[in-house]
Amino acid sequence: MKPNDIALLLTGDELMSGDTVDSNSAMIAQSLAAFGHAVTEKITLGDDRARLVGALQRTTGHARILVMNGGLGPTQDDLTAELVAAAAEVQLGLHPDAERHVRDWCAERGIEPNDANLKQAWLPEGATIIHNPRGSAVGFAIEVNGTLILTTPGVPGELRAMLPEICERIVAAIGGGQTHRVRLQTFGIGESTIQALIDEDDAPWPESVVLGYRAGMPQLEMKLTAATASPEVEQCQQTLERLFGDHIIGEDDATLAGALQQVLRDQGKKMVTAESCTGGLIASMVTAEPGSSSVFEAGFVTYANSIKHSVLGVSEASLETDGAVSEAVVKQMLAGALTESGADIGIAVSGIAGPDGGSDDKPVGTVWLAWGTADNMHTLRTVLPTDRAMFQKLVAAAGLDLIRRQLLGLPKLPHYFSRRAI
């Protein structure tokens, strides 16, 4: 028996067929990490009695903790309670707390509990229930051969709601305190560049603080982990802020759009977008965050050239001579959008998202951006040779970031453009 081993057993045919991508195990691992624990082995099986029995035999008596996910539902395929009872060599019985939970759950929905509902209340004798605030199936906990088995439902929202109790029970069994974490959201700089700049830096990096990364798209999270809050953690955070300050959007779950909204609110300003190649994605990213109505005035998706002219007043001569993907056109798009909306600041983009429409002069991935105010307008051309979806995402994210930079008086060219602008 390894005293801190935590095994994870996920069950469900949908996990084996490839019809469902498993995000539950990442959710469980992240919750455990906050208490300094890690999953040591993950086994995934279909709703297959013989294989599940084999996995239970192999795990009980070896791992100290076994978290099971899935198989708690009302159908015949849901085998968890039955197989754990067999492994524990006990009977299934109608658990009074679980029964009450099922009856309450049905009553709230105005339905009479049937056999399938009540099946979820039949648990191994000696098990204690783990409350499920979101669904009809409770989880349960039971010790088998020195292994604490904790069962959880496969529905992600239900699992999430149960994780605090799961973690509490694991900490009660094997100890482990809180770890201290600082999470910084960044945009525009890659993991390898960050690591290289830290390695080259003079400041020593204390061994008690672990730097990790979590790649999101378009953001990258830098994560400091240590046993407790300490001067060393603060020192590391200061190093990161000194090296990457203007690439750091915020802490915890900060997003580009949220950070931009906050700056706009702080300064009492409103923004506007004029999009061609991103087709509304910039506006959509800003308005995906609650509270956007106080800072977002309008968005113009001027896809056709005639619309760039009629709605934003881009001159037909510029469209003819310079083409839709040009500095002259994005500047006029931005100017038009600012005038039409009365907004304080804005971003305009025009580019070639592909896969068609490129030329030698302007290959697929070419984009012109204009951003700023009527009096203080900047422009930039870059080429992002990637697929359509990624191109649109990168241009939109860069658009939000460029407005944020201008409002905060940060350097105009962040790392991603100082390498790519041409």
Add this chain to the structure above:
Amino acid sequence: MKPNDIALLLTGDELMSGDTVDSNSAMIAQSLAAFGHAVTEKITLGDDRARLVGALQRTTGHARILVMNGGLGPTQDDLTAELVAAAAEVQLGLHPDAERHVRDWCAERGIEPNDANLKQAWLPEGATIIHNPRGSAVGFAIEVNGTLILTTPGVPGELRAMLPEICERIVAAIGGGQTHRVRLQTFGIGESTIQALIDEDDAPWPESVVLGYRAGMPQLEMKLTAATASPEVEQCQQTLERLFGDHIIGEDDATLAGALQQVLRDQGKKMVTAESCTGGLIASMVTAEPGSSSVFEAGFVTYANSIKHSVLGVSEASLETDGAVSEAVVKQMLAGALTESGADIGIAVSGIAGPDGGSDDKPVGTVWLAWGTADNMHTLRTVLPTDRAMFQKLVAAAGLDLIRRQLLGLPKLPHYFSRRAI
């Protein structure tokens, strides 16, 4: 030894910490499904020598096939080749084909191969290489105790490019032909409703055809699987088309936006959007698909009331009396967008995405939609009480679908609205 057992062993610390959600195993399972094979067990471990050795011992001699994913890279943590060699009781050697691949890969990038690059060419003696068209690390195949081990890289794009050869080798080892699949993309009807309508239907459902579902958001895929193309499969497809015809968007990877683009192109028409609560998401969905410039004219994200008036000509009286979320306002938004853009058909939406801004009269989740042409305009009010992100997604998807329905002369009210419209 079970003759058709296919085990999957995934390795990587990032899979255990929860920093990466594993989508590779779903990709592998889907590829195998096309040949009638399924993954029978999935084991996931960190870069941990002892545990990986244990998993190899447990699997070799038991599963007929073991697909390993991850651990082929250039760093010390990448243990796959070394541990498989140990399991096979052979030495590692510089494999000439693998070496050539690494040298060619480096040459194309104008770099001199270093020890880390070349480490990837050291493979177990007796292994044959699996070509990697995308990266520097080849995969390899070797038999150990009757188990065919196939190793693949963890980078999803590289794995995807190698799957045809992986599947070919598996079929060569254990047989299995193509299975026949028909995939139908639907929108606006749920899995339980589909199943209930099929159960109530008079047409018998042949046992040789399996109906499955794959929940996307906002789409749902219906999947018919059988050994071969047969009259039974055709009969089932006809049943589905008869029952759900106007909810079926298309076959294979059809999307709502792609289907709408196709109808617009077929009819030589162009569309426009006028969005408030969806903040540009409808425009963004349409333009995410290649080819949108031939059918998408313009999008107006009229977030502020003053913009609804100044840009789309919504009367200040309507905004004042009826409020921004009203039938009068969405009709004027649509009329204004059609006039401003000259487009043939369009959609306008105004609603309360939340979490704030609701009232007793118009709770969070309330939305008014107007769609159609200047002469043939329809409106609808509905309430979708969900979170902001889901609300925006559902309204945007419904918006695309309503234009598609009008262009195709389908019933105006699909299943999702006939239950929800109020």
